[in-house]
Amino acid sequence: MGIEPGRLHFSWISSAESTKFVKVATEVTQAVKELGPNRHFVKEKVKVA
């Protein structure tokens, strides 16, 4: 629908699962970094004279 594939992630982490949190956060950042800067859902800056 307009969100790039791979940019949206879901996870279920209990407050006790710190290691899982670290793992998921690292994986997500890595996956998103590989995609590069966001291209969809970006608003152009309004040009003011």
Next chain:
Amino acid sequence: MQEYTDKIRQIARRLLEEGTVDMVIGFRKGSMPIMNEPCMVRRPQDVDQLVWDSNCGINLANYLTDRKEKIGVVAKGCDSRNIVTHIIENKIDRDQLHIIGVPCGAMIDKRKIASLVEGEITDVTETEAGKVIVKGEGFEKSFDKAEVLQENCAICIHRNPVVHDEMVAEPVEEQTDVDRYADIREIEAMSDAERKAFFDDLYKECIRCYACRNACPLCYCPTCFVDESRPQWVGKGQNENDIRTFHFLRAYHCAGRCTDCGACERACPVGIKVRMLTKKLEKDCKELFDWEAGISLENRPPLDAYRPNDPDEFIK
């Protein structure tokens, strides 16, 4: 249709005279053809305003939200399902309602009819034989009702009210051989880029008037996220990202609740097929949770129930 109208008036008169209800919500003729409007009748002498025909597509559950009085409400299949949803979500109490059930013969699509004739339409009538006669300046045309149905009515499988206190007629036969999701499957089969293009094209004419939201019985939040300004969740202009965000979120807020009544699409002044979004969610709810919204007062909707066996492969 005249029988339905007579019966609705008769029931409304009785309910108001006996004091069973404080008001009856139904339809009356609008000021334009094919545009019946909701009507709240409080006195027995006013019941003759009430009518029933194939232009009663507005969803009357929308007028029940948070009301305190006893209400008689005229309900076709989809209205009754939205009434159930309202009761489940505590927006009205079952005991406050006297539901006047109408077995629905499907509604006609004003936009489709307008596209089939040239010039202004001045009168639209129906015959018992299932013909729709459209009159305007210098023309008179007759169509089969089946040709000019609202799209959601053509694929409807719940024409009879699911809850009622009394019925105005015997139940009609339900359609069983319809394919509800042919168009959604086509969209699902698209590539990501095609799908983005499809949706961008779908709502590119949107003027953000919010008629679709206002017509929907599900959209009853005191302040909608689009109107909120602290924080401002979504920009208020015509920027394509804002339009897109509005449509996604509106649709998602209806997930597991939408009955495909078509009130949103009917209300849109520019003819955007907003049901393309809600219908996908409806299909998902059916496939993943075997859920159809508003069918029974006993079951909790998928989004407010926890089931250990939920399909959740997308969650890591």
